[in-house]
Amino acid sequence: MQVLNALKSDKNDVIKFCKNTFSWGDYISEIWDYWYLEGNLFVVRENNSPVALSHASISKKYRQVWIEGIRVNPNFRRKGYASSLIQHSEKQAIKNDCLSSFMLIETNNKNSLELSKKLGYVIKETWNFFSLLPEKPISSQIEFINTNTKIFDLMRSLELFYVDSWRWYPLNDQQLSRLVENQQIIYSNDNNEYSVAVITSSTHFAKTMIVTLLFGNDLGIKKLLDYSKHLANTQNFKRIQVLTKLNKINNSQVIIKKLSFYLMWKKLE
Numbered sequence: 001m002q003v004l005n006a007l008k009s010d011k012n013d014v015i016k017f018c019k020n021t022f023s024w025g026d027y028i029s030e031i032w033d034y035w036y037l038e039g040n041l042f043v044v045r046e047n048n049s050p051v052a053l054s055h056a057s058i059s060k061k062y063r064q065v066w067i068e069g070i071r072v073n074p075n076f077r078r079k080g081y082a083s084s085l086i087q088h089s090e091k092q093a094i095k096n097d098c099l100s101s102f103m104l105i106e107t108n109n110k111n112s113l114e115l116s117k118k119l120g121y122v123i124k125e126t127w128n129f130f131s132l133l134p135e136k137p138i139s140s141q142i143e144f145i146n147t148n149t150k151i152f153d154l155m156r157s158l159e160l161f162y163v164d165s166w167r168w169y170p171l172n173d174q175q176l177s178r179l180v181e182n183q184q185i186i187y188s189n190d191n192n193e194y195s196v197a198v199i200t201s202s203t204h205f206a207k208t209m210i211v212t213l214l215f216g217n218d219l220g221i222k223k224l225l226d227y228s229k230h231l232a233n234t235q236n237f238k239r240i241q242v243l244t245k246l247n248k249i250n251n252s253q254v255i256i257k258k259l260s261f262y263l264m265w266k267k268l269e
């Protein structure tokens with residue numbers, strides 16, 4: 001068995017076994033073309049047809065690989081295909097001087113969790129996904145983070161991740177400065193406590209705003225989410241996806257908890 005680069009024409013065969021992967025369906029049909037263009041989209045074939053796939057998003061800037069979209073046709077499971085795909089991605093990442101490999105696994109996906117642990121991954125953090133809808137203007141008092149503020153220094157001192165297109169990246173100095181410059185980090189200071197969020201838009205899913213809610217108190221979080229809803233409305237986003245390590249969000253407006261995920265990590269060597 002060999003791991004090969006995917007062909008553009010593999011899409012139809014792949015989609016056939018990636019429709020009802022999870023209780024909510026699957027997203028491979030929406031994302032295949034982007035991943036194909038990005039490269040490092042891998043498949044395993046049986047009788048010339050793809051029966052397993054995964055994508056590796058290799059970031060030289062962060063020296064990390066983000067492994068995503070691991071799918072094995074149900075008729076070909078427990079043959080080591082997923083393991084081979086992951087190990088192949090790791091090898092490509094090492095060739096590109098990456099130091100870490102990451103993937104995201106739904107907390108109730110026992111099979112995938114077993115798989116990743118067997119390959120040496122550990123749970124780095126647990127994240128929650130909430131969904132929210134854009135809304136007409138709501139007045140909310142938030143501020144943009146500036147490089148010469150106390151909160152900027154505080155953020156530099158914490159080991160934080162932010163989410164860009166459902167990939168988790170460390171908020172290092174370089175990224176912090178870039179996001180600050182683009183006014184993508186919002187905050188509020190209520191009762192001497194900071195609440196902070198990072199706003200990005202998905203490059204893969206249409207009209208989708210992603211809010212990484214880093215920390216805060218109820219009042220501050222309400223302000224940040226009200227602002228996000230307002231911004232999403234004025235910029236014609238259809239949905240807001242909130243990703244946070246917080247378990248609960250007390251918000252008077254409708255916010256629905258969808259899923260929880262483990263951020264899995266492995267040191268590459």
Ligand SMILES: CC(C)(COP(=O)(O)OP(=O)(O)OC[C@H]1O[C@@H](n2cnc3c(N)ncnc32)[C@H](O)[C@@H]1OP(=O)(O)O)[C@@H](O)C(=O)NCCC(=O)NCCS
Pocket residue numbers: 021069070071072073076077078079080081082083084104105106109110111112114115116118
């Ligand atoms: C999870 C999934 C990718 C595993 O693919 P696979 O090719 O069958 O996995 P492998 O054969 O490489 O399995 C390697 C190890 O993972 C674990 N594992 C995989 N499937 C398992 C299962 N159904 N039950 C328990 N352990 C399992 C085992 O430790 C296994 O080793 P073993 O067979 O020697 O016991 C596959 O079941 C799948 O496509 N599931 C739906 C999509 C999905 O969940 N993708 C991952 C998203 S993060």
